[in-house]
Amino acid sequence: MRRAEHHSRALQTVVAAVVVAALAFAIALATFLPANQDTLRVNLNSIGTSAAEGLTLARGDDESRLTRNFYDVELELLRDDLDHVVANLGHARPLPELRGRFAEATALAGSASRALRALAVPGAPAESVVAGQATLVSITSRVDSLKQELER
Amino acid sequence: MSAFLQIFLGILTAMGGFVEVGELVFSVGAGAKFGYSLLWVVALGTLGIILFGEMAGRVAAVTKQPIFDWVRERAGFRMGLGTLLAANLVSLLTCAAEIGGISIVLRMMSGWPYRLLAILTFLALLAIVWFFAFKWIERFFGLLGLLMTVFVIAAIRLHPDWHAVGAGFVPQVPTLESPKDYLVYAYFAVSLLSSIMLPYETYFYASGAIEDGWQPHEVPMNRIVVTMGFVLGSALAVGLVIVGGQLLKPLGIDPQWPGAAALGPAFTMGRAGLIVALLGMLFAFGGAAVENALTGAYNTAQFLGWPWGKWRKPAGAPRFALAWIVMLTLAVLIILAGVNPIQVVEYSIVFSVLILPLTYLPLLMAAGDRRIMGAYVNNGPTKIAGWFFLALVTLAGLFALPLLVVTRGGKL
Amino acid sequence: MKPADLRQRPPFFDVVRMLMDHQLLDADYVECGKVDDVEIEITDDGTLRATAIFTGPGAAFEHLPGWLAAIAKKFFGKRSKRIPWPEIAIIESRIKLRSTSEALGLDPADRSAARWISKLPGAR
DSSP, rough: HHHHHHHHHHHHHHHHHHHHHHHHHHHHHHHTHHHHHHHHHHHHHHHHHHHHHHHHHHHHHHHSSHHHHHHHHHHHHHHHHHHHHHHHHOOOBOOOGGGHHHHHHHHHHHHHHHHHHHHTTTOOOOHHHHHHHHHHHHHHHHHHHHHHHHOO | HHHHHHHHHHHHHHHHHOOOHHHHHHHHHHHHHTTTTTTHHHHHHHHHHHHHHHHHHHHHHHHHHOOHHHHHHHHHHHHHHHHHHHHHHHHHHHHHHHHHHHHHHHHHHHHHOOHHHHHHHHHHHHHHHHHHHHHHHHHHHHHHHHGGGGHHHHHHHTTTOOHHHHHTTOOOOOOOOOHHHHHHHHHHHHHHHHSSOOOOHHHHHHHHHHHTTOOGHHHHHHHHHHHHHHHHHHHHHHHHHHHHHHHHHHHHHOSTTTHHHHHHHHHHHHHHHHHHHHHHHHHHHHHHHHHHHHHHHHHHHHTTTOOOOOTTTTSSSSHHHHHHHHHHHHHHHHEEEEEEHHHHHHHHHHHHHHHHHHHHHHHHHHHHHHHHHHSSSHHHHHHHHHHHHHHHHHHHHHHHHHHHHHHHTTTT | GGGGOOOOOOOOHHHHHHTOEEEEETTSSOEEEEEEEEEEOOOOOOOEEEEEESSSSHHTTSSSSHHHHHHHHHHHHHOOOOEEGGGEESSSSEEESOOOHHHTTTOOOHHHHHHHHHSSTTTO
């Protein structure tokens, strides 16, 4: 066998082994283990960043820095992300001590999605836009608190 | 065309073609999560792609043989087939991600339905590659991709702490809040490196050198183009990291979609900045989509010995033409199936770094073989640097997939 | 390629390094496959002589494990073409043949694909 075939075979074996091991680990993680702090943390991050970006988009729209299409599409993508979070948390089987936090995270995601929907209405009354922004501010704050509680 | 103009256009094309959707997402994400502390990875990756890009061009100019010719010759049919399938799968995923990225950007500009835009993108790319010569395809996307410079302007206008930016170029592991954050840092380091040193870039560069008919005496010109083009291109990546660190991080935004990056130009230059940013992304992603589709065709034709090359009309290399059409078609079908293109990007980046050693090894061996390269063989420093980067990407490859799984794609 | 580009040939002929998996070029310098196998015979005085090369999926797939070769041949065919040794003009990093690929019956897939692709606008 050529020397390069030896090298190639060794490299390909290593690559294949890494792929198989990682896939097996990922499948085990997803299928057999109950949803734990990491799952909650990932979804809280998603809620927090979607809310934060929603606020930034609203500010950008206020200041006429964005085009209408960009604003609408970005808000829609963020709402889709939040809807996925609600679905993920809904399907999760959390550890008993985390059930309350999972439930609260689901509620926060739903609330953020509704707030983003209010921001997306063209020509919406100023009060509903302000209310939507206030909701998002309180959500980002609560998400930060929940994440800090998880660290303790 | 004068040599100066050729070099100038080459540099601009290389610069404009540097960023694609994966690099954009990971650069902005790295900044948003870790500030400037991953800039050293941008520099390291740029050095690596300059090294192997130059090597790929030099081997092609001297031997007139592209990379998969070497893979087949050195590793044989059985072992080489594994590399071919892996490389083409990664190119397919990357192509799909770029088409998805283009569709998202077009939706942001027009408001039209996503799937319709994906089909229109597919048809437009098909027509461009079918009707235009290689040189014009390169220049079209490369030069219009220079609109991405708007991110550099946005970065400057955000008034970052330049000392902190400079400090980011020193290899480091910053002090982070929790042990899990270090895993996410490692994931972003590996992914950022991979997104800059994507394997298709060397395959495409070598094939392009043969398409353009490079001769050995043009090797020094190649060196200038690659070095300056990729260094300037990396400035675009640095600009994206600064947008992430200076604008998005303080706002608590962890960018999930390419649109978040465009907030940088929007908040510093208003609607005009936003539109230029979206156009820049459009052409940057478009160029990458075309390059990946062609790479799949190049690799297959070169491995199996078919006639290949855009310098031939489709009737002169029909299976090669069918191959890139199949690549584009499969890529758009992946997007039409509803797969999230940003997730596709993450997987393609991680699998890219896994196959980088399979790409670089035959290239390094060919470029270091005096019998075939003659006076153009790798010199001592190049050999050492080449083996260093091969070891680095192998190490990165070992950790990439476990880090993807453990950090839930960097979202932990 | 210039005569100066040709390397000094070593005193022995390494079939694996110098032939196997190398690119075939026909008389018009058009790619027409790879060297997928080599036919060697033992002469009366005990020396080995290369008498032909093989190209085509049938020959290439023989290098795969049995089960994979069987599946590959089912999907991609088992055609393989024998090219007699006198057809070889130059052995370098690429193997140049004396005749065109059409005359040798190589790459029929390319020719049939070319027939219908050339009907599309911009194909020629």
